[in-house]
Amino acid sequence: MSLSINDVFKVAQLARLEMTEQAAQTAHVQLLNIFGLIAEMQAVDTSGIEPMSHAQDITQRLREDVITEHNQREIFQAAAPHIKKGLYLVPQVIE
Amino acid sequence: MQWEIVIGLEVHAQLSTSSKIFSGASNAFGAEPNTQASAVDLALPGVLPVLNRGAVERAIKFGLAVGAHITPRSVFSRKNYFYPDLPKGYQISQFDLPIIGQGSLTIQVPTTAAGQTYKKIVRLTRAHLEEDAGKSLHEDFQGMTGIDLNRAGTPLLEIVSEPDMRSATEAVSYAKMLHTLVRWIGICDGNMQEGSFRCDANVSVRRPGAELGTRREIKNLNSFRFLQQAIEYEAQWQIDTLENGGTIHQATVLFDSDKGETRAMRSKEDAHDYRYFPDPDLLPLAIDNEWIEQVRDTLPELPLSKQARYVADLGLSSYDADTLTSSREMADFFEATLNEAPNEAKLCANWLMGDVSASLNREDRDITQCPITPRQLGGVLKRIADGTISNAAAKEVFKLLWSEGGNPDAIIETKGLKQMSDVGAMEAMVDEIISANPTQVAEYRSGKEKVFGYFVGLAMKASKGKANPAQMNEILKRKLAD
Amino acid sequence: MFKSSLLQLGAALRSKKISSVELTQLYLDRIAEHNSKLNAYITVNEEMSLMQARAADVQLAQSTTHALTGIPIAQKDIFCAKDWRTTCGSKMLSNFIAPYDAHVIEQFNRVGAINLGKTNMDEFAMGSSNETSYFGTVKNPWNLDAVPGGSSGGSAAAVSASLCAAATGTDTGGSIRQPAALCGISGMKPTYGVVSRYGMIAFASSLDQAGPMAHSAEDLALLLNVMAGFDERDSTSLQRETEDYTRDLNKPLIGLRIGLPKEFFAEGLSNDVAQAIEASISEYKKLGASVVDISLPSSRLSIPVYYVLAPAEASSNLSRYDGVRYGYRAPEYTNLADMYQKSRAQGFGEEVKRRIMIGAYVLSHGYYDAYYLQAQKIRRLIAQDFVEAFKQCDVIMGPTTPTTAFNLGEKKDTPVQMYLSDIYTIAVNLAGLPGMSIPAGFGGNGLPIGLQIIGNYFDEARMLNVAHQYQQVTDWHTRTPQYLKV
Numbered sequence A: 001m002s003l004s005i006n007d008v009f010k011v012a013q014l015a016r017l018e019m020t021e022q023a024a025q026t027a028h029v030q031l032l033n034i035f036g037l038i039a040e041m042q043a044v045d046t047s048g049i050e051p052m053s054h055a056q057d058i059t060q061r062l063r064e065d066v067i068t069e070h071n072q073r074e075i076f077q078a079a080a081p082h083i084k085k086g087l088y089l090v091p092q093v094i095e
Numbered sequence B: 001m002q003w004e005i006v007i008g009l010e011v012h013a014q015l016s017t018s019s020k021i022f023s024g025a026s027n028a029f030g031a032e033p034n035t036q037a038s039a040v041d042l043a044l045p046g047v048l049p050v051l052n053r054g055a056v057e058r059a060i061k062f063g064l065a066v067g068a069h070i071t072p073r074s075v076f077s078r079k080n081y082f083y084p085d086l087p088k089g090y091q092i093s094q095f096d097l098p099i100i101g102q103g104s105l106t107i108q109v110p111t112t113a114a115g116q117t118y119k120k121i122v123r124l125t126r127a128h129l130e131e132d133a134g135k136s137l138h139e140d141f142q143g144m145t146g147i148d149l150n151r152a153g154t155p156l157l158e159i160v161s162e163p164d165m166r167s168a169t170e171a172v173s174y175a176k177m178l179h180t181l182v183r184w185i186g187i188c189d190g191n192m193q194e195g196s197f198r199c200d201a202n203v204s205v206r207r208p209g210a211e212l213g214t215r216r217e218i219k220n221l222n223s224f225r226f227l228q229q230a231i232e233y234e235a236q237w238q239i240d241t242l243e244n245g246g247t248i249h250q251a252t253v254l255f256d257s258d259k260g261e262t263r264a265m266r267s268k269e270d271a272h273d274y275r276y277f278p279d280p281d282l283l284p285l286a287i288d289n290e291w292i293e294q295v296r297d298t299l300p301e302l303p304l305s306k307q308a309r310y311v312a313d314l315g316l317s318s319y320d321a322d323t324l325t326s327s328r329e330m331a332d333f334f335e336a337t338l339n340e341a342p343n344e345a346k347l348c349a350n351w352l353m354g355d356v357s358a359s360l361n362r363e364d365r366d367i368t369q370c371p372i373t374p375r376q377l378g379g380v381l382k383r384i385a386d387g388t389i390s391n392a393a394a395k396e397v398f399k400l401l402w403s404e405g406g407n408p409d410a411i412i413e414t415k416g417l418k419q420m421s422d423v424g425a426m427e428a429m430v431d432e433i434i435s436a437n438p439t440q441v442a443e444y445r446s447g448k449e450k451v452f453g454y455f456v457g458l459a460m461k462a463s464k465g466k467a468n469p470a471q472m473n474e475i476l477k478r479k480l481a482d
Numbered sequence C: 001m002f003k004s005s006l007l008q009l010g011a012a013l014r015s016k017k018i019s020s021v022e023l024t025q026l027y028l029d030r031i032a033e034h035n036s037k038l039n040a041y042i043t044v045n046e047e048m049s050l051m052q053a054r055a056a057d058v059q060l061a062q063s064t065t066h067a068l069t070g071i072p073i074a075q076k077d078i079f080c081a082k083d084w085r086t087t088c089g090s091k092m093l094s095n096f097i098a099p100y101d102a103h104v105i106e107q108f109n110r111v112g113a114i115n116l117g118k119t120n121m122d123e124f125a126m127g128s129s130n131e132t133s134y135f136g137t138v139k140n141p142w143n144l145d146a147v148p149g150g151s152s153g154g155s156a157a158a159v160s161a162s163l164c165a166a167a168t169g170t171d172t173g174g175s176i177r178q179p180a181a182l183c184g185i186s187g188m189k190p191t192y193g194v195v196s197r198y199g200m201i202a203f204a205s206s207l208d209q210a211g212p213m214a215h216s217a218e219d220l221a222l223l224l225n226v227m228a229g230f231d232e233r234d235s236t237s238l239q240r241e242t243e244d245y246t247r248d249l250n251k252p253l254i255g256l257r258i259g260l261p262k263e264f265f266a267e268g269l270s271n272d273v274a275q276a277i278e279a280s281i282s283e284y285k286k287l288g289a290s291v292v293d294i295s296l297p298s299s300r301l302s303i304p305v306y307y308v309l310a311p312a313e314a315s316s317n318l319s320r321y322d323g324v325r326y327g328y329r330a331p332e333y334t335n336l337a338d339m340y341q342k343s344r345a346q347g348f349g350e351e352v353k354r355r356i357m358i359g360a361y362v363l364s365h366g367y368y369d370a371y372y373l374q375a376q377k378i379r380r381l382i383a384q385d386f387v388e389a390f391k392q393c394d395v396i397m398g399p400t401t402p403t404t405a406f407n408l409g410e411k412k413d414t415p416v417q418m419y420l421s422d423i424y425t426i427a428v429n430l431a432g433l434p435g436m437s438i439p440a441g442f443g444g445n446g447l448p449i450g451l452q453i454i455g456n457y458f459d460e461a462r463m464l465n466v467a468h469q470y471q472q473v474t475d476w477h478t479r480t481p482q483y484l485k486v
């Protein structure tokens, strides 16, 4: 399954990255090289092997259901690009 | 030729925890915008999720209530997509290994015949924990949308059914039963206006016996009425489309409650590729039997078992039993009243479903706001049962308790509502009536039975309505006979 | 003063030979003098550092203080530090003032250490040469034409050039060990979960681990004592007895079994590095250690596996940078989709975008099993290799990098070549094991060479002992770059 230029555009769209035709060409070449490097992995027989998602084989610790965070809106919104009436503003969302 | 409508429901129930599912921010509804959005809820750089034990406990409760398998080792995954109300650019949800496996829910579906219902078992595919998104506010920001992230991170239990429902009515009965259940076991406040309980309906149509048709998903139905209307409209639309030679394409649609129509969502047009993968920030969630049993001990008696008990042990009709278990509060009120007037189940049921419900409706209150306590109501019923007061008097006592409160026996006493049961006194009255009405007595004795009612009238009048009617009739009959 | 160990600095502060304010000012002046050449720091804030120093002097005047009280530490710009600009080396966060402290920062503040500044790094820690930083490349103090390594290149250069007493780094595929090796300093990546990731900007969550970077193993032990510890805000933070990582420093090494994986000495390894490593192994034999030949057969797959798993996690971790709540938003856009695409395309650099695309691709419909799932399975095979290996030895040793520092620009446009420079370090992250690099000589070009020491899970104290004993009989770690007048 060799990666096509269309895959590059599709993935850029999935990742919300604006991609010019020329940038896509460059990316395509580099991604093909990288997937060439990765290909080595796919020959390996891994039947019966449990996938490893975490570095340790332990289970999750839980938090007690208590409120520990309080309003810091002013501090957090100091970093916001566009605010109105305490809301984060973005271009119209179409549903 | 016939069409069969096939419906499966996905219900999102907000869990009634005090803090959010992955952060320590408050989960309360209705705060000022973004005042309950913590660093974790805002997805600031470097912050991490930590799972709320209360959310897991509520999920286990639900699993037990629907007799489902509870996964000993479930996994949280990331569902990746971009949307302004989704701060991380992914929703933490469960995919491969949900916390709750297959279960089932028994529902009562009303038929066109009044009061008639039929039983149906709806299979549950799964239920999983996930986080809610924020809210997009489209009003008055000329061309802009405002984002409030207070709701982001609210714990959700997404309950997925099999496509087992065959009509909008069945779907609504299922949704109502689920709504009753989550409130019954105390995991969700069920407030649909606030979005605490939201339904997505997957609707398709097919010829009976044929393969499942292509489904369209109606999103975010937050009232039972809209659920009914949306499904009916959508199903008809699909039937018309097919009958006009068209084809149905899988789509996500919204219900426009003003127009009463469904329309495809523009934002969902591009096919999604959510790139689910196990969340590396969250280790597998382990639930051992010990924990499950601890939760089981906190589970109240469920509606179905109460219904069965009311019918078998209390001799109520299944209709009465269903009505009395329509909410946990109603059932609790019924049982508390029954404690005051033991062995008077039917009387309790009649009064609760009659005078009490009527009065509550009139002032549109629910049972939790009933001005009369089970103790007071039970007190009244006790006196009806032991013959101290007549039904008419009981209604009077009830009215007074409703408006002024107080103690039933005291009211009966001060208002002198006791029935007369002094046989001697009643015989004296009857003797007087007989001697004062020779003509009518003669008619009666000559066989004009219907004159009897006339004597009853006089007798009750003489006793100022306090005479025990049965007793008085017996005396009249006896005296008129000789 | 700039050659002093942390213990010596601590002693000088406690004996009032120097105040924390004076010491901090000395370093700030040195930064002012040399940083323009090295570009090791992204942000320096004299006022905030000196304010901390004044507070430290008050503490020092009182009785009980911590070994690191008053000592100036450079912080990799990946750690959020309250009221400090925290950029992660990216245009995306070039104006982001952190509203809270990372756990690591809190720990240093708690003991009264001084935050001397935020060090340069590859953008979002994605790189092995520090050339992907939005704030410009860092120079290797040993040769200004060479790279310092990455992604913690700023910290490595700062320690190497004595622009701080010590520094912090993070290591996802070698980002502490590789720059430590290329800059001739000591650096350690602890066992995954030993140091909380809270407030440390995520690259690949299941691999990221913070660690100390300093002149010596002894310094590393003192720093790790502060950095390590349970944190309830990180679900992967481990609840363990607190340990004193200095406790075993002086144990003799008699009987130590050193495993040498044949895969680490195969082709691709340059001669000068090979010779330096062999020389240090003989030093260890003199110290009483014995050598065992071992094999890590699956380790050859660690680069392919890493370049599937790390980008997959990164593509998702970096989705939060959308220009809605904080960070860079494109100046012009036509609608919401356009705002996302432009903000992210302009806010992220080429390498970051490349990895986001790799990650989105390997997770996307139809490719998940062939790439992501397969990589996770091989990750287990790689981890199992180490379990087997540690049945035969106490520590594993080998080169940290195949060559000494390459030149700036040399591999910039050939990602695959760049990726291969982490060939010996990545397997350790995949397994979650602790690993470190210490100075072990110089190459033909006069650039430093690093010896990598890999330990079993939670064996940091022993690894530090092994490194410290070597540093008692060698002086590689005391060498300083010629051009700097110290």
Ligand SMILES: [Mg+2]
Pocket (backbone or CB within 6 Å): B014, B029, B189, B191, B194, B195, B196
């Ligand atoms: Mg609610």
Ligand SMILES: [Zn+2]
Pocket (backbone or CB within 6 Å): B012, B130, B158
């Ligand atoms: Zn959902």
